[in-house]
Amino acid sequence: MVADFFVGGSNDPGEAVLELSGAEIVIRSLADEGVEFLFGYPGGAVLHIYDALFAQDKVKHILTRHEQGATHAADGYARSTGKPGVVLVTSGPGATNAVTGIATAHLDSIPMIVITGQVPRAMIGTDAFQEVDTVGITRACVKHNFLVNDVADIAETMKKAFYVATTGRPGPVVVDIPKDITDPSIKIPYKYPKTVSMRSYKPAKKGHARQIKKAVELINGAKRPMIYAGGGVILGEATKSLITFTRYMGSPITLTLMGLGAYPASDKQFVGMLGMHGTYEANMAMHECDVLIAIGARFDDRITGKLDDFCPHSKIIHIDIDPSSISKNVQAHVPIVGHVEPVLKDLLKALREAKAKPDKKGQTAWWKQVAEWQGKDCLRYRDTKTVIKPQYAIETLCKVTKGNAFVTSDVGQHQMWAAQYYGFEKPRRWINSGGLGTMGFGLPAAMGVQLAHPKAQVACVTGESSIMMCIQELSTCRQFNLPLKIINLNNGYMGMVRQWQEFFYEKRYSESYLEALPDFVKLAESFGHVGIRVDKASDLEDALKEAFKMKDRLVFLDIMVDPKENVYPMIMAGRSHHEMHLMPEGDAG
């Protein structure tokens, strides 16, 4: 069905003027932005908009079961495609329910547009029914937000919202729309702006030539160079350039939790993830390197450990699109502000022109040292035929999906194991809430991924505690036939909390045990899905294969893993990179 508001309204001269209501403008501008999916939940303040939605089929609405689910689903869509995720929720509780998802996207710089209904303009500030100050509440967790004051401003505001959300360092943008300006009886001429320019917003593009020259000088003759790349490489679509650059350097490369997939995990220059649960070799190489090239990474505290002792022997080159990320936690010797893709290209070109390279002899010795660290085999664990080790579960998942699945995760030990043991070869395949660490993210995010990639294998690695936070979305999966595979690493504990309590609170497991867990198999079945429980290691591979064979069904795999397993290696909070704790000998097998 084609609504009349899709006829006309292009910018062609001579075409009849199209008159639309505010509600129609909202939907039509989404269509003009090429939005496929709108994740949302209706309510009073957005009913005019939902009515306009009803009259068309260009923008497909995905009804979630909670506004948090809508925001995470839009987020998963965005992370797996690079396109912005779009959300529509009502005022008051609709908006507050969306806040967690908005903050999640904000901390990981994910492009998202969240349209929130607001009470009619005349009632703003009167504590009206379902009124909250959405712009005020979200101000601290968005890239930008707008309260639209006039029906004539909707189209331009939408254009600005998409522009701000998707350019520069991406992020979520909230557009708060009072109900009265979506009134179907008030129509105005519609034209979607082709371009937008904002004098107060000019994101950086190319890096400064002088800084690039300085970087070339530092790299030339470096003896122990190290590349540290993060989520910015994925957001900036710079994977290819990163690979070319890394090859040219010949140096080790490590990735952050957010950067996994930006460089193929199987490549021999890759030394694994760094940080609190990073590999021994990655963290040691960070500690001992003499030139560090940080690319689209922000020196988060989970990465740096103790700041005074971070990369103590190294000069630091830092490439980032956001000037405020540079020298925030760690002083950069050569700051390069710019979009990572053109900067890497320019840097590589400058290196080639200058014939600048790391020192050959130095680097040979450096790799010898790295190989020695790799010899510790820090991710080794004791494999068994009976008890299911969570690490084994992830390795088997990787094997069964040939390392090709989209993997979303929740937050906890399972997240770290997924990051450590699933080798990500491609960008946008590893989807997790790294910055905010939002439990409940995994399932709805996987829905967004599956919608964007209907044929792909999508796995949600979760824990029995996290999955409970957005479990209602199993119903959404049923409605839209999303054949996710839920990999529930069930250790019966809030494992990550339990681990900290074991290490730092003398095993006082305060409230980290979830009693009265549901029977997940029956739960999945009650939502119309398939549930499989796995108790023995020897059954796991077959169960996984069986699950992935069911191409059109959601399968909930409840995998009973070793309840007391801990995540290693670990740098205790406030310690530095060379003070890692490895798995105790007896357990490392």
Added chain:
Amino acid sequence: MRHIISILLENESGALCRVANLFSARGYNIESLTVAPTEDGSLSRMTLVTTGSDKVIEQITKQLNKLIDVVKLVDLSEGVHIEREMMLIKVRTLDEGREEVQRLSDIFRGRIVDVSDRSYTIELTGAGDKLDAFIAALDEGDIIEVVRSGVSGIARGESGLKI
């Protein structure tokens, strides 16, 4: 170190909140903050006085620049500049005290802008330390009310903060 940061920002509802929010969310100090529209009605000019180490000030200016509503800013303390603050101060004046207050006001180039039987209201403009000195010179018990505008500043020379 004390810094005076001068900001041109979009004259939009909420722009001031974004700046204020940034300072509270990131734990930066604000000593004073003034804001008013400029000759171009779509722009406001804000003068913000803050303190912090060089590193903190660098972050403050970067974070401010990141706000979508901020068009341009300059750290006036990096160059020669003029700094002014206006104060309205109401002082109790009895008998001999009355003449004494008037004399003090003259010395500080203040202007008496309101008079009652028992009080003077004085308007005084200058750098912050001049206003402080005037307050210190008065008898503390005689001060009824002090209203200070917060600092405004402008760079010396012909260049200006403009778009």
